[in-house]
Amino acid sequence: MKKVVVIGGGTGTFVVLTALRDYSVELSAVVSMADNGGSTGRLRDQYGVLPPGDIRRALVALSDTSQTLRSLFNYRFSSGDLRGHNFGNIFLSALEKITGNFGDAVKLGSEILNIKGSVIPVTLDNTTLHAQLASDAVVRGETNIDIPKHDPTVPIKKVWLDPPAHINSEAIKAILAADMIVIGPGDLYTSIIPNLLVEGMAAAIKNSKARKVYICNLMTKFGETHGFKAQDFVNTVEKYLSRGILDYAVFNNKKPSASVLKRYLKENSHFVEISGLRDNGRKPKFISANLLDIGNFVRHNPKKKLAKILISLLN
Amino acid sequence: MKKVVVIGGGTGTFVVLTALRDYSVELSAVVSMADNGGSTGRLRDQYGVLPPGDIRRALVALSDTSQTLRSLFNYRFSSGDLRGHNFGNIFLSALEKITGNFGDAVKLGSEILNIKGSVIPVTLDNTTLHAQLASDAVVRGETNIDIPKHDPTVPIKKVWLDPPAHINSEAIKAILAADMIVIGPGDLYTSIIPNLLVEGMAAAIKNSKARKVYICNLMTKFGETHGFKAQDFVNTVEKYLSRGILDYAVFNNKKPSASVLKRYLKENSHFVEISGLRDNGRKPKFISANLLDIGNFVRHNPKKKLAKILISLLN
Numbered sequence: 001m002k003k004v005v006v007i008g009g010g011t012g013t014f015v016v017l018t019a020l021r022d023y024s025v026e027l028s029a030v031v032s033m034a035d036n037g038g039s040t041g042r043l044r045d046q047y048g049v050l051p052p053g054d055i056r057r058a059l060v061a062l063s064d065t066s067q068t069l070r071s072l073f074n075y076r077f078s079s080g081d082l083r084g085h086n087f088g089n090i091f092l093s094a095l096e097k098i099t100g101n102f103g104d105a106v107k108l109g110s111e112i113l114n115i116k117g118s119v120i121p122v123t124l125d126n127t128t129l130h131a132q133l134a135s136d137a138v139v140r141g142e143t144n145i146d147i148p149k150h151d152p153t154v155p156i157k158k159v160w161l162d163p164p165a166h167i168n169s170e171a172i173k174a175i176l177a178a179d180m181i182v183i184g185p186g187d188l189y190t191s192i193i194p195n196l197l198v199e200g201m202a203a204a205i206k207n208s209k210a211r212k213v214y215i216c217n218l219m220t221k222f223g224e225t226h227g228f229k230a231q232d233f234v235n236t237v238e239k240y241l242s243r244g245i246l247d248y249a250v251f252n253n254k255k256p257s258a259s260v261l262k263r264y265l266k267e268n269s270h271f272v273e274i275s276g277l278r279d280n281g282r283k284p285k286f287i288s289a290n291l292l293d294i295g296n297f298v299r300h301n302p303k304k305k306l307a308k309i310l311i312s313l314l315n
Numbered sequence: 316m317k318k319v320v321v322i323g324g325g326t327g328t329f330v331v332l333t334a335l336r337d338y339s340v341e342l343s344a345v346v347s348m349a350d351n352g353g354s355t356g357r358l359r360d361q362y363g364v365l366p367p368g369d370i371r372r373a374l375v376a377l378s379d380t381s382q383t384l385r386s387l388f389n390y391r392f393s394s395g396d397l398r399g400h401n402f403g404n405i406f407l408s409a410l411e412k413i414t415g416n417f418g419d420a421v422k423l424g425s426e427i428l429n430i431k432g433s434v435i436p437v438t439l440d441n442t443t444l445h446a447q448l449a450s451d452a453v454v455r456g457e458t459n460i461d462i463p464k465h466d467p468t469v470p471i472k473k474v475w476l477d478p479p480a481h482i483n484s485e486a487i488k489a490i491l492a493a494d495m496i497v498i499g500p501g502d503l504y505t506s507i508i509p510n511l512l513v514e515g516m517a518a519a520i521k522n523s524k525a526r527k528v529y530i531c532n533l534m535t536k537f538g539e540t541h542g543f544k545a546q547d548f549v550n551t552v553e554k555y556l557s558r559g560i561l562d563y564a565v566f567n568n569k570k571p572s573a574s575v576l577k578r579y580l581k582e583n584s585h586f587v588e589i590s591g592l593r594d595n596g597r598k599p600k601f602i603s604a605n606l607l608d609i610g611n612f613v614r615h616n617p618k619k620k621l622a623k624i625l626i627s628l629l630n
Contacts, residue, residue, distance in 0.1 A: 080361030
């Protein structure tokens with residue numbers, strides 16, 4: 001059975017895992033550990049635990065159990081003492097407190113949710129994402145970059161982890177054994193790149209014989225990728241991964257309807273244009289297709305469109 | 316396989332379940348739903364759920380799974396947003412919110428904890444325990460009786476549930492099919508009697524062909540059973556159950572050491588004296604034995620002493 005490693009965090013990774021989970025491939029999700037917002041951030045602050053949120057989402061994506069148990073893990077208390085906390089986050093944090101080891105907590109969560117494949121924290125080190133803007137201002141913490149506590153029109157110059165984080169040995173193993181590595185989609189600087197910032201990660205990807213595929217976002221994000229075109233996404237990933245490592249970059253070429261796009265304008269989020277892509281005759285090979293899902297949200301269609309392209313690249 | 320139903324709540328029931336779980340009997344725990352203190356009380360108040368605490372304790376007592384998972388369910392957050400809450404309570408409450416049914420939540424908890432036997436809420440109705448004191452003052456809520464918000468020297472005249480609660484049909488089934496019913500030990504007015512107050516419960520016990528055994532407490536409790544001797548415990552249970560229903564009443568005749576008893580004096584808790592037991596030639600038959608566990612806490616020795624007596628009564 002072919003092995004696929006999906007690298008990311010957040011809803012983009014959920015979509016790719018959902019796309020591939022019905023195929024007979026061995027799926028691993030390597031998940032960012034930089035989140036410090038919302039329920040996850042409060043649990044980190046109050047209990048000194050590692051961030052559970054993205055891990056929880058990946059576990060639920062790969063879970064082969066009752067809908068009730070899947071719903072339980074995503075259940076969010078809307079009021080009271082537990083307001084804003086997801087049950088699954090509480091589960092992982094309590095287990096980390098008991099076992100003293102986030103990796104063990106993820107393994108037990110994987111058993112209870114009967115997951116197909118594996119979910120791997122990219123690092124087991126406690127670290128904080130930092131960003132330096134073009135203005136040289138430094139923003140500390142993933143949530144302050146994600147929900148901009150800075151001028152969102154000023155581009156991000158670079159991001160880094162402090163203290164530095166070292167790659168989880170399980171992530172190395174999965175990456176080296178993979179037949180295909182899928183990076184993205186997802187918030188570029190807050191879900192995708194934080195994986196590549198982990199020491200040993202870029203080298204592991206480079207050393208893997210896997211086909212390496214980047215899936216570009218559909219929409220820009222104010223404060224992160226404002227004004228980005230498709231080429232900018234690829235360039236940024238290559239900046240942190242090294243040039244010539246990605247084999248394929250996959251773009252959507254179907255623009256959502258004006259009425260759908262209008263709702264994204266409120267958040268200053270714009271369609272990612274593929275115009276001006278420069279094929280330099282080197283890797284990655286550019287693939288563009290209609291990947292759009294039908295509905296009120298602009299997202300990749302997982303099962304019919306995204307899966308088809310990924311499986312064709314795997315075989 | 317013989318069927319045993321244990322009726323109670325709290326740590327006394329935990330001890331009986333622990334005593335019997337290694338024997339080849341089919342165990343059911345019918346558990347009080349009157350608790351409204353601590354984590355359980357806050358969850359009831361804030362989320363409108365049924366009380367999870369006693370159910371959680373019984374589930375863990377019967378759980379046949381890893382120590383990690385058992386520890387997880389009893390894990391109590393000591394600080395932060397989740398301060399004072401047990402993980403298992405959060406689990407049951409979130410599931411009740413998702414399924415809309417506490418019975419289903421208990422069933423899924425039973426599966427995850429791989430319990431031997433079954434844990435049955437005595438009622439699925441939302442109700443509040445009330446007590447009238449000898450002074451005629453009325454105390455509302457289990458926790459206000461348990462941690463007395465009343466003059467603890469004034470005896471309790473009567474207790475009742477308001478609104479009235481109806482017996483869970485699963486409890487009827489288990490009780491009617493039982494070979495032995497074990498009532499107690501446990502806080503008399505706040506863990507044991509609240510079961511007997513549920514409509515249909517006394518009748519079910521009466522109609523069962525099972526041997527009915529009451530296990531008397533080792534110590535009195537200030538504000539509940541202050542000044543009680545063994546006979547008073549039996550009389551009170553019979554008051555709510557009817558006379559002539561209990562077949563056996565089991566007492567401890569071994570006084571703890573003076574140094575151990577001294578620590579209980581701080582809470583005005585005294586050894587339950589068996590002097591003056593009046594055997595009227597009617598049921599229950601009185602059985603007294605050394606049931607004391609060795610250690611700093613006055614509790615029944617589950618595996619060596621309590622189990623031996625209960626198994627002998629069953630056969």
